[in-house]
């Protein structure tokens with residue numbers, strides 16, 4: 535019988551392991567993740583049984599990457615990476631400053647360097663949709679040129695994660711490249727709005743909690759304490775999709791009274807809707823005033839566990855361990871992650887491709 539080729543992945547900018555976990559669930563070994571944030575180590579290793587290499591990508595030599603593949607006995611080397619997105623994200627008002635700062639592009643430059651020097655058979659890159667604008671972001675053009683010069687076929691597209699079974703609307707750029715032949719992402723699995731996973735599917739059965747409360751059986755199920763004013767605001771926001779537009783005058787923020795602030799009233803401080811996917815989960819998702827992050831019916835913003843479930847992490851993904859870790863760090867970990875379900879779809883696309891082309 536023909537021997538199955540061994541697929542081994544390395545996850546650059548691995549964070550707490552959103553991408554890695556999707557691959558692990560699809561039974562692709564992820565031998566190591568690399569990230570310069572030591573606070574990600576616990577979650578990454580504990581939930582994935584992969585090694586966390588805490589280092590700046592600039593210090594990671596191609597020799598080290600090659601050795602990791604070799605020691606794992608890789609037949610098909612897969613390099614996956616979701617470089618930091620803040621320089622490109624439309625949700626980040628500081629991106630203009632980033633655009634001017636040369637160092638902001640460095641992580642992606644090193645991704646390119648590692649591809650050129652290691653030449654893995656398969657590369658997967660995920661990022662915010664804005665990066666696909668080659669005119670605004672020449673770094674993306676360089677990334678594509680590097681793939682062509684090194685013999686890769688590639689395909690990329692901006693996908694809405696809700697069309698792939700993530701209970702969240704999140705537009706992401708997904709690129710797949712291969713030296714084995716043409717490769718692309720599988721077709722959307724949940725395109726019909728009636729079949730999309732919803733907020734109710736993801737968080738509907740969690741224990742109700744108050745704002746500021748930590749649920750004893752799961753410390754991740756904790757939400758931010760609201761000020762007296764914000765508590766009045768969420769109470770005045772109609773259940774299941776209401777927004778600041780419905781507030782009495784005395785609760786409205788001064789900046790929302792200006793013409794320029796009116797559009798924000800439809801989103802910030804709003805409540806999610808039970809029977810739709812959630813809005814994009816960001817690193818600020820614990821704060822009512824930074825998006826539609828209100829619980830559909832309880833008078834609070836979503837909890838960290840709810841954010842993780844909307845990012846399609848499984849219920850038992852452990853983000854905390856024994857060390858003390860702040861809510862701000864945890865919401866950064868969760869908001870920055872690639873939804874696990876999207877990573878599974880990427881892994882499935884790679885497996886399909888390998889089955890088609892491997893000799």
Ligand SMILES: C[S@@+](CC[C@H](N)C(=O)[O-])C[C@H]1O[C@@H](n2cnc3c(N)ncnc32)[C@H](O)[C@@H]1O
Nearest residue numbers: 547548549551552553569570571590591871872
């Ligand atoms: C968008 S997040 C990645 C999320 C991760 N792939 C996941 O699915 O959970 C980007 C990550 O890049 C890391 N990072 C930023 N600059 C880096 C650098 N110079 N070297 C290594 N990691 C870096 C950040 O710490 C962050 O965890």
